[in-house]
Amino acid sequence: MIDSKHLDTLAAIVGRENLYSDKAHLIAYSYDATRERFEADAVVFPRHEQDVSDILRYCNTHLINVVPRGAGSGFTGGALPSRGGIVLGFEKHMNKILEIDMQNMVAVVQPGVINKDLQRAVEAVGLFYPPDPASQEYSTIGGNVNENAGGMRAAKYGITKDYVMAIRAVRPNGDIIKAGKRTIKDVAGYNIAGILIASEGTLAVTTEVTLKLLSKPKMTKTAMGIFGSVKEAMEAVYKTMAGGVTPVAMEFLDNLTIRAVEQTFHKGLPVDAGAILVTDVDGNLEEDLNLQLSIIEKIFRENGCSEFKIARDAKEAADLWFARRNASPSLSVYGSKKLNEDVTVPRSALPELLERFYAIADKYQIKIPCFGHTGDGNVHTNVMVDGKDPEQVKIAYQAIEEVFQATIDLGGTLSGEHGIGLAKAPYMHMAFTPEEMALFQDIKRAFDPNNILNPFKMGLV
Numbered sequence: 001m002i003d004s005k006h007l008d009t010l011a012a013i014v015g016r017e018n019l020y021s022d023k024a025h026l027i028a029y030s031y032d033a034t035r036e037r038f039e040a041d042a043v044v045f046p047r048h049e050q051d052v053s054d055i056l057r058y059c060n061t062h063l064i065n066v067v068p069r070g071a072g073s074g075f076t077g078g079a080l081p082s083r084g085g086i087v088l089g090f091e092k093h094m095n096k097i098l099e100i101d102m103q104n105m106v107a108v109v110q111p112g113v114i115n116k117d118l119q120r121a122v123e124a125v126g127l128f129y130p131p132d133p134a135s136q137e138y139s140t141i142g143g144n145v146n147e148n149a150g151g152m153r154a155a156k157y158g159i160t161k162d163y164v165m166a167i168r169a170v171r172p173n174g175d176i177i178k179a180g181k182r183t184i185k186d187v188a189g190y191n192i193a194g195i196l197i198a199s200e201g202t203l204a205v206t207t208e209v210t211l212k213l214l215s216k217p218k219m220t221k222t223a224m225g226i227f228g229s230v231k232e233a234m235e236a237v238y239k240t241m242a243g244g245v246t247p248v249a250m251e252f253l254d255n256l257t258i259r260a261v262e263q264t265f266h267k268g269l270p271v272d273a274g275a276i277l278v279t280d281v282d283g284n285l286e287e288d289l290n291l292q293l294s295i296i297e298k299i300f301r302e303n304g305c306s307e308f309k310i311a312r313d314a315k316e317a318a319d320l321w322f323a324r325r326n327a328s329p330s331l332s333v334y335g336s337k338k339l340n341e342d343v344t345v346p347r348s349a350l351p352e353l354l355e356r357f358y359a360i361a362d363k364y365q366i367k368i369p370c371f372g373h374t375g376d377g378n379v380h381t382n383v384m385v386d387g388k389d390p391e392q393v394k395i396a397y398q399a400i401e402e403v404f405q406a407t408i409d410l411g412g413t414l415s416g417e418h419g420i421g422l423a424k425a426p427y428m429h430m431a432f433t434p435e436e437m438a439l440f441q442d443i444k445r446a447f448d449p450n451n452i453l454n455p456f457k458m459g460l461v
């Protein structure tokens, strides 16, 4: 518990109306998208960067833990105040789009800006901010940068890191730093912005982000391929991506996922299909889009696609996307507990990765439905068991460890987008050597020697 005199001092920095320690606020800020819950001692809403600096300097001196928080939509516990202290929220004051620079195609935003609000604002002037996590209606740019969020358009347009040009941030000692510039090229000094991206609020508090924008493509078309087996679909994914066309999205559902969506929504999906791929292409000319789709259809058909449908209008496109968009909630038909991972491998390893996952499912006699962003090599792997059965839950965690091992063996990563936080911290030793973990620890210490900023996350001690 933080001494009340510390809360009084913090309230004096931000104003009494911007610090809350009542039970309702503590509960409201104790969650994220995991089922874990930890209450902070107070929730504080800085009005501007100088407040962040003053708060951090005070907390660093008095060894008070600080946890920055966006919308709390993270899947790995990054925003949870697992060791008490204060939560810093940006949604009340630091939530403005500061500038859209049309000449340089750049936006400057505060951390509390909601992703979709930024997309709408730049699209209104003909520009485009591609990273579109499925949480785009509520997740914040601060959270997106600190998790390096991806989205449906990543296959063509990349992920958050590909758009971050500069970050203003505050170190735990209160120092305000600016990393990066509004320039296409910048090779002066260490790439500090690169270190801050995906650092899950463990190194510095992000106070402003400068983001690269693109021109908005004029049109998009959607198509769907139905495959007899997952292996054929996965072969089609990497061959398409290397085949002279770059689809915006290349999303996948396996047979178990197709069946779950059908059982839940009765849409007439092909329940005997081994897998479905849904793909989008975009551009400015109809002929260009048709050419892209013809290349995709050819490669799909050469790899076992029995049916290729192209949406004729927005409604048909939404129908083709329906199963993918509703995949995650439908999986509850297989069990009350879902261990949902977001492992990622080089795309050519996808066929073997999926084979290994189904072998793990067979070994433990459980269901592991998979779907996801296969254009990025990113598979949402869902180990489903009965949450009320402790034996099943134990088996699920054993299976997850084997899922991670298979991924690592194939040159992949524990997380393509959801980060490590608390949930995946126990597995970091599988993916990194002791020397690599020691380097992470040294970087943490260089930014935060007193370990006050989001401590004990990402497997750090």
Ligand SMILES: Cc1cc2nc3c(=O)[nH]c(=O)nc-3n(C[C@H](O)[C@H](O)[C@H](O)COP(=O)(O)OP(=O)(O)OC[C@H]3O[C@@H](n4cnc5c(N)ncnc54)[C@H](O)[C@@H]3O)c2cc1C
Residues within 6 Å of the ligand: 032, 033, 067, 068, 069, 070, 071, 072, 073, 074, 075, 077, 078, 079, 090, 111, 132, 133, 134, 135, 138, 139, 140, 141, 142, 143, 144, 145, 146, 147, 148, 149, 150, 151, 152, 199, 200, 201, 202, 204, 205, 206, 207, 417, 418, 454
């Ligand atoms: C339904 C659903 C769908 C999702 N889909 C996707 C998806 O498609 N792609 C994807 O990548 N993720 C997805 N996510 C996960 C999540 O939305 C992302 O990780 C998102 O980037 C988190 O943003 P947030 O604002 O909620 O951040 P939070 O969850 O609040 O925080 C995430 C991390 O960022 C840190 N942080 C937040 N703000 C700051 C700051 N100003 N300074 C320093 N650190 C900060 C926090 O400490 C924490 O470690 C999904 C989540 C849900 C619930």
